[in-house]
Amino acid sequence: MGKDAATGGRVSAPGLVLLVVHHNQHEDRVEQPVLERNTGLDQVAHESLNFTEEILSARSFSRQLAEQMTLAKAYVIIAKEHNNLHLAWELSSNIRNCQLLLSKAAMRGSQAEDAHYDIATTIMTMKSHIQALEERANAATVQSTVFGQLAAEALPKSLHCLNVKLTADWLRKPSLQELADEKRNSPRLMDNNLYHFCIFSDNVLATSVVVNSTVSNADHPKQLVFHIVTNGINYGTMQAWFLSNDFKGSTIEVQNVEEFSWFNASYAPIVKQLLSADSQAYYIGGYQDNVAPKLRSPKYQSLLNHLRFYIPEIYPQLEKVVFLDDDVVVQKDLTPLFSLDLHGNVNGAVETCLEAFHRYYKYLNFSNTIISSKFDPQACGWAFGMNVFDLIAWKKADVTARYHYWQEQNADGTLWRVGTLPPGLLTFYGLTEPLDRRWHVLGLGYDLNIDNRLIESAAVVHFNGFMKPWLKLAIERYRPLWERYVNRSHPYLQDCVT
Structure with a gap:
């Protein structure tokens, strides 16, 4: 990936997926010794947990996608530092698509915390927008009343x-x-x-x-x-x-x-x-x-x-x-x-x-x-x-x-x-x-x-x-x-x- 960033290579959506898989395999190898040291505890968890269902669940996909978006954002910074603006644009575009996907998933019932949405911030932002619109509407109403009064008196x-x-x-x-x-x-x-x-x-x-x-x-x-x-x-x-x-x-x-x-x-x-x-x-x-x-x-x-x-x-x-x-x-x-x-x-x-x-x-x-x-x-x-x-x-x-x-x-x-x-x-x-x-x-x-x-x-x-x-x-x-x-x-x- 570093080589691509340095040489200006183009990263497609499939390339991003391979990057995600490679990253996951690396994480799996690092975490394997830890799992072996905790076999006593994990044995109980394995007996009650269906890994296939967990991996294929919407919750797991959302978590994984969010993690990879964080990694991709880091690569965007690296690409910009190496002046590879095209790669940075490609990654940013894919990140936006992923964000849109997560947004739609959230609207269909996925939990807000899994999608890393800050609801409180959103509400405050919306309130400030509504307040600004109300102030503009009130000002327009007063102005309209004044103009109407002038027209009525003329x-x-x-x-x-x-x-x-x-x-x-x-x-x-x-x-x-x-x-x-x-x-x-x-x-x-x-x-x-x-x-x-x-x-x-x-x-x-x-x-x-x-x-x-x-x-x-x-x-x-x-x-x-x-x-x-x-x-x-x-x-x-x-x-x-x-x-x-x-x-x-x-x-x-x-x-x-x-x-x-x-x-x-x-x-x-x-x-x-x-x-x-x-x-x-x-x-x-x-x-x-x-x-x-x-x-x-x-x-x-x-x-x-x-x-x-x-x-x-x-x-x-x-x-x-x-x-x-x-x-x-x-x-x-x-x-x-x-x-x-x-x-x-x-x-x-x-x-x-x-x-x-x-x-x-x-x-x-x-x-x-x-x-x-x-x-x-x-x-x-x-x-x-x-x-x-x-x-x-x-x-x-x-x-x-x-x-x-x-x-x-x-x-x-x-x-x-x-x-x-x-x-x-x-x-x-x-x-x-x-x-x-x-x-x-x-x-x-x-x-x-x-x-x-x-x-x-x-x-x-x-x-x-x-x-x-x-x-x-x-x-x-x-x-x-x-x-x-x-x-x-x-x-x-x-x-x-x-």
Whole structure:
């Protein structure tokens, strides 16, 4: 073998076998005297041991193969020292084949110690790989969430284009402003014999879909009244759109939240909190690293998002309203909601605790005694987005004062983080009437696996989540539900799309 290594001879697999046999014969000759000296002891062993079975057993083959692999590794070193790289490669290749053979044998039941496998080391290695993969997956999830949040907050170019055209119309056409003044005092806006809906939004196209889908599925659309509140920037846009388009004879009112003089920091704790330096730092600077991306959404800083707690102040003469978010699509006639018996409750809503994580303890800090002493952590959550509000019962229970109390208690942000649902769960606790689930189906903005039968039976479908239907990242399966109520024939929409 040494000669082959020196002269560069090629060693084949049969050659390796001969080498193994020669090595075994040599070992046998060396060990023979020892065996003869222990004949007394071995005689007993020979009588009880079948050498043929032992030699031919899988255990023996594995042991012998492992020993010869160790010898072959030594020859690899010798070959490399004599610069016989070809021989070293041949031996290494055969060693790898033998290792593969042992691995397969181990998988079929051979014992790990016979194959010289260090299981503990393997497990530790696998754990470290799994941990590294988990860290990468977590980082990717955070990054995906941030990108999704940015995409959800961005205004699509087509929608921005539409806003610009409508604002120009509002400023350029005095007739629109005159028409708005005439409709502002319509008696239909306060007629409790009609069906009143309220929408608080700064998105004209989304609001248009809500209105259009509602009137399109109503049995008597002329009996519907829509109360829209937006901000100062989008007020002209909303007015121009709804004054220039007919929605099956329904009545539509548009108001500017900035004209609500009563809605100020001295009256509403939420206004004071949103204008505070701490709140500005929470959403814009300072605390960014400690806040989940979805909790930094600008919607939480929008006053429009909190107007739902002030509906009786906005519409003091109304008795019952249906509140709709701007990311819903109506598929059935909603007028039967107004005749539902709420059994003295203020809020009619669909409960969401069919999913285990939609219970009170998931939204509120029950380690605080103010919460734990007054609320059941397993109480069922419910959804905003399609709610029936009995405003007479609201005033009787002084619901807005309850909301103010909880906002003041949470001035330091220790009872809940952000949003309107946590304070809603507290404010309407014991005042909420569960509705049939088919009235309001949620999740079209994040859940790809909603049952088609559930969607088809729903009176209202809700695109809650980042994947809004007017964005490119919308879930394609659900987008047609929203698109069918967009008037693509409108010249402004055609111009803005192209």
